[in-house]
Amino acid sequence: MASGNSEEFIDEPARALPVLDKVDVLVCGGGAAGVAAAVSAARNGARVLTIERDTTLGGTGPRSFVTEYHQAFFTGGIMKEVIQRLRASGGADPDLEEGHFAVPFDPEVLKFVLWDLFEESGAELLAHTQVTDAIVEDGAIKGVVIENKSGRQVILADVVIDCTGDADIAARANAPMQEYNFPQPMVMLFQIGGVDYAKSQDRTGRAEMVKAAKADGRLAEDVYLDNFSNFGIAPSTREGEMGYIYGIRILRRDPYDADDLTDAEVRTRLGVREFMPFLRTVPGFENAFLIKAAPMIGVRDSRRVLGEYTLTREDILGGIFHPTDIFKRYHRLPDTMGFVRHPTDGSEATAEFRERLANAKMVTSVFGVPFGCLVPQEIDNLLVAGKTVSMSYEAHSRCRQIPDCMAFGQAAGTAAALACREGIAPRRVDIDVLRDLLIEQGQNLAEGAIDIAKAKVHHMVRD
Amino acid sequence: MTEARSLQAADKPVEITLPARRTPVYRSVDVLVCGGGLAGVAAAVAAARAGSDTLLVERNVVLGGNGPLAFDIGLTEGSGGISAEIFERLRASGNAAADETAGGALIYDPEALKYACLDLVREAGGHLLLATWVSDPILDDGAVRGAMVENKSGRFAVRAKVVIDATGDADLAVRAGAAVREPGETPLGINARVGGIDFDRALAGSAHWPALVAEAKRAGRLDPRQPDTIALYGITPLARERGIAFVAGPRFGGRQAWNSRDLSVSETEGRKLMRAFLAFLKTVPGFEESFLVDVAGTLALTHSRHVAGDATLADGAPGAAVPFGCLLPQGVDNLLVAGRAASFDPDFYARSGAGIDCAALGDAAGRAAAEAVRSGVTPRDLEAAAA
Ligand SMILES: Cc1cc2nc3c(=O)[nH]c(=O)nc-3n(C[C@H](O)[C@H](O)[C@H](O)COP(=O)(O)OP(=O)(O)OC[C@H]3O[C@@H](n4cnc5c(N)ncnc54)[C@H](O)[C@@H]3O)c2cc1C
Numbered sequence: 001m002a003s004g005n006s007e008e009f010i011d012e013p014a015r016a017l018p019v020l021d022k023v024d025v026l027v028c029g030g031g032a033a034g035v036a037a038a039v040s041a042a043r044n045g046a047r048v049l050t051i052e053r054d055t056t057l058g059g060t061g062p063r064s065f066v067t068e069y070h071q072a073f074f075t076g077g078i079m080k081e082v083i084q085r086l087r088a089s090g091g092a093d094p095d096l097e098e099g100h101f102a103v104p105f106d107p108e109v110l111k112f113v114l115w116d117l118f119e120e121s122g123a124e125l126l127a128h129t130q131v132t133d134a135i136v137e138d139g140a141i142k143g144v145v146i147e148n149k150s151g152r153q154v155i156l157a158d159v160v161i162d163c164t165g166d167a168d169i170a171a172r173a174n175a176p177m178q179e180y181n182f183p184q185p186m187v188m189l190f191q192i193g194g195v196d197y198a199k200s201q202d203r204t205g206r207a208e209m210v211k212a213a214k215a216d217g218r219l220a221e222d223v224y225l226d227n228f229s230n231f232g233i234a235p236s237t238r239e240g241e242m243g244y245i246y247g248i249r250i251l252r253r254d255p256y257d258a259d260d261l262t263d264a265e266v267r268t269r270l271g272v273r274e275f276m277p278f279l280r281t282v283p284g285f286e287n288a289f290l291i292k293a294a295p296m297i298g299v300r301d302s303r304r305v306l307g308e309y310t311l312t313r314e315d316i317l318g319g320i321f322h323p324t325d326i327f328k329r330y331h332r333l334p335d336t337m338g339f340v341r342h343p344t345d346g347s348e349a350t351a352e353f354r355e356r357l358a359n360a361k362m363v364t365s366v367f368g369v370p371f372g373c374l375v376p377q378e379i380d381n382l383l384v385a386g387k388t389v390s391m392s393y394e395a396h397s398r399c400r401q402i403p404d405c406m407a408f409g410q411a412a413g414t415a416a417a418l419a420c421r422e423g424i425a426p427r428r429v430d431i432d433v434l435r436d437l438l439i440e441q442g443q444n445l446a447e448g449a450i451d452i453a454k455a456k457v458h459h460m461v462r463d
Numbered sequence: 464m465t466e467a468r469s470l471q472a473a474d475k476p477v478e479i480t481l482p483a484r485r486t487p488v489y490r491s492v493d494v495l496v497c498g499g500g501l502a503g504v505a506a507a508v509a510a511a512r513a514g515s516d517t518l519l520v521e522r523n524v525v526l527g528g529n530g531p532l533a534f535d536i537g538l539t540e541g542s543g544g545i546s547a548e549i550f551e552r553l554r555a556s557g558n559a560a561a562d563e564t565a566g567g568a569l570i571y572d573p574e575a576l577k578y579a580c581l582d583l584v585r586e587a588g589g590h591l592l593l594a595t596w597v598s599d600p601i602l603d604d605g606a607v608r609g610a611m612v613e614n615k616s617g618r619f620a621v622r623a624k625v626v627i628d629a630t631g632d633a634d635l636a637v638r639a640g641a642a643v644r645e646p647g648e649t650p651l652g653i654n655a656r657v658g659g660i661d662f663d664r665a666l667a668g669s670a671h672w673p674a675l676v677a678e679a680k681r682a683g684r685l686d687p688r689q690p691d692t693i694a695l696y697g698i699t700p701l702a703r704e705r706g707i708a709f710v711a712g713p714r715f716g717g718r719q720a721w722n723s724r725d726l727s728v729s730e731t732e733g734r735k736l737m738r739a740f741l742a743f744l745k746t747v748p749g750f751e752e753s754f755l756v757d758v759a760g761t762l763a764l765t766h767s768r769h770v771a772g773d774a775t776l777a778d779g780a781p782g783a784a785v786p787f788g789c790l791l792p793q794g795v796d797n798l799l800v801a802g803r804a805a806s807f808d809p810d811f812y813a814r815s816g817a818g819i820d821c822a823a824l825g826d827a828a829g830r831a832a833a834e835a836v837r838s839g840v841t842p843r844d845l846e847a848a849a850a
Contacts, residue, residue: 132618
């Protein structure tokens with residue numbers, strides 16, 4: 001924390017902590033990646049415990065109101081199961097065509113669906129619990145330190161999977177990290193009711209209204225984008241006349257600095273309150289009311305580990321496959337060489353940026369993500385899944401969607417279970433056995449599993 | 464695998480020793496307030512207003528605590544001070560209204576309470592550290608001199624002249640070795656917010672709800688742990704306009720609010736039962752079009768363990784003055800306990816917990832802390848001086 005006085009220390013003596021449990025696979029963080037990791041490790045025979053600081057599973061998707069899967073239809077395995085269950089239980093449109101770019105979902109239904117999958121797999125959950133430290137011996141992780149209402153305790157595990165979204169465990173274990181200097185804007189979405197969907201579809205003049213409100217001081221906080229949109233609308237969201245509004249963000253906040261996070265949460269929440277009277281001047285939102293700001297600010301990127309393999313923009317745009325791929329990804333985005341869609345300085349709203357983006361060539365590709373992206377260098381018995389796997393800055397901005405995170409999680413969980421079964425370090429798992437298992441369990445690695453002809457083009461790229 | 468599992472369980476060590484470490488100091492302040500519920504907010508506001516350099520540490524990212532997060536939204540009219548100010552702000556902004564289902568008792572909009580708390584702390588000049596877990600106290604010869612905190616930045620020390628434990632469960636006091644009273648159980652429950660309710664039709668049939676629920680239980684359509692009726696609450700004029708109100712789900716007995724396993728299990732069981740109850744609700748007249756807005760972000764609990772203080776409130780009318788000694792845990796110095804974990808007799812609290820004005824306790828703790836800092840004495844010395 002930047003304001004900390006680094007000169008001053010308190011010496012804490014050596015200390016014995018109670019060991020709460022010892023498991024085969026310990027999953028830290030119950031977000032998109034964490035759920036997939038736990039479910040697949042449990043299904044493959046491991047005794048699995050997941051630790052989540054919050055009360056529910058799902059992470060950024062349901063808690064930051066990122067209510068839309070992007071490029072999900074071609075991702076197989078657990079992601080596919082989740083979508084099927086969502087569609088069967090009123091959480092996503094059952095009539096949506098295969099191959100569609102976006103699958104909007106209802107965050108509350110998603111939490112139910114994820115819990116069902118999780119519970120059925122036999123994995124266990126310890127919620128209300130924060131993982132605070134890693135226990136490393138002779139270059140291998142042995143377990144973690146946790147904090148919760150029952151106190152400070154230790155959990156031991158044969159394999160630990162870091163799904164914290166910030167590589168917390170890898171960082172505490174002093175695993176080498178990618179260079180990371182440019183946090184992308186954090187976003188505060190908020191849930192509203194009272195939306196008139198018949199009227200709100202017409203977006204003409206909205207950007208001008210935002211501009212005018214900024215000019216005359218009605219939107220005075222420095223957190224507003226130049227327009228707003230209603231993010232990922234599932235049928236149930238629409239029927240409830242609810243919406244999740246995207247239009248508030250904050251720049252240059254470090255996601256693993258507690259002072260920055262505090263400031264980001266506070267300022268964007270104040271921005272939400274200030275936005276509401278303005279929102280009610282926009283056609284279709286005259287009767288809108290605030291239900292709640294997201295329970296957690298949306299963090300696009302964070303520190304990422306340096307793995308045995310680092311995925312790059314060239315891998316993605318060049319449609320490269322590797323013998324060790326753990327899933328295949330369909331990709332269609334403009335080639336923004338040297339810049340990302342959500343730059344750190346917020347310039348995505350400028351005319352200049354728009355022009356660059358408009359002039360960029362659209363690239364369609366299918367590429368593979370190798371297992372080495374999940375395996376941190378130097379530290380054994382640790383795997384990483386989710387948005388913090390080993391990717392370059394540009395690769396990350398193209399391959400960090402929720403479906404990607406679930407695919408990473410599934411591979412990590414399966415590899416962890418294999419490692420436990422064989423009694424070896426996860427980095428030594430037989431990759432062919434792992435890939436065969438992943439294919440058997442629905443991942444899209446088989447020849448012809450991705451039929452590009454089915455891809456529905458979607459030009460509105462919001463993330 | 465099962466075999467391997469039991470082998471492993473057998474070789475699980477009881478303890479692991481972490482090596483000695485040097486923990487950097489994040490900040491040195493006058494008053495450290497642990498927990499940002501109503502008690503913690505009021506404590507931080509009172510201390511900051513009285514001129515103390517005050518830091519409020521909260522594990523969540525919003526203030527207001529369990530009430531707004533759990534949809535436990537009954538509003539006790541403040542007896543004065545900051546408690547009354549919170550009340551006044553909610554009323555003035557149209558966010559407090561009478562609930563038809565609770566005989567006209569006042570309820571508040573959960574989001575509005577979070578904002579009111581944030582505003583008050585900011586206006587008072589209190590510092591905030593969110594998404595941060597308070598870990599161990601820094602102890603010096605029986606006196607608390609700060610606390611270790613854990614967050615995305617790591618483990619840090621906060622030094623403080625006086626510390627206020629407003630965690631609701633006396634977390635810091637317990638770790639500092641204070642004497643506590645633990646009730647055998649503290650019921651944990653789950654609530655949800657539901658939209659699309661046709662209130663006129665629904666309420667017209669409310670006399671039949673217990674029978675409908677009983678019938679569904681008999682027929683196996685509802686789990687026996689479900690509530691005995693449709694516990695609908697939060698019906699205000701605005702709620703009627705929007706068709707949105709709250710439903711109380713099951714309450715689990717035999718559990719303890721300071722036990723993480725109990726919390727975790729109740730959270731998942733509660734949500735699952737709530738989902739089933741909401742499906743049942745759609746078969747009840749007036750609720751056919753109902754939909755889930757959200758399940759509460761955390762469990763509802765009114766009651767937890769308590770410190771044994773210099774004084775203990777064992778009886779008294781709700782709103783009665785609480786002796787200062789109730790905030791002073793025995794066996795520890797320089798620590799005040801504000802909120803539901805203050806020194807009440809657990810039986811008394813179980814009876815009248817909802818009537819305890821946590822913000823008033825926080826207010827008193829914050830003022831006392833600032834006074835102790837100013838006079839260079841411990842909070843306990845203040846009491847002695849006043850006696
Ligand atoms: C504004 C925004 C828009 C986006 N748009 C889209 C989109 O349209 N479509 C799409 O598919 N993706 C989108 N994304 C990306 C996607 O949401 C994330 O990359 C993805 O959800 C990350 O998943 P994860 O599992 O890595 O992390 P998370 O889902 O964040 O999970 C991390 C979990 O770990 C828990 N945790 C963290 N630290 C600890 C700890 N120390 N101890 C215990 N628990 C801990 C957290 O509480 C959380 O539950 C968007 C992201 C943002 C921010």
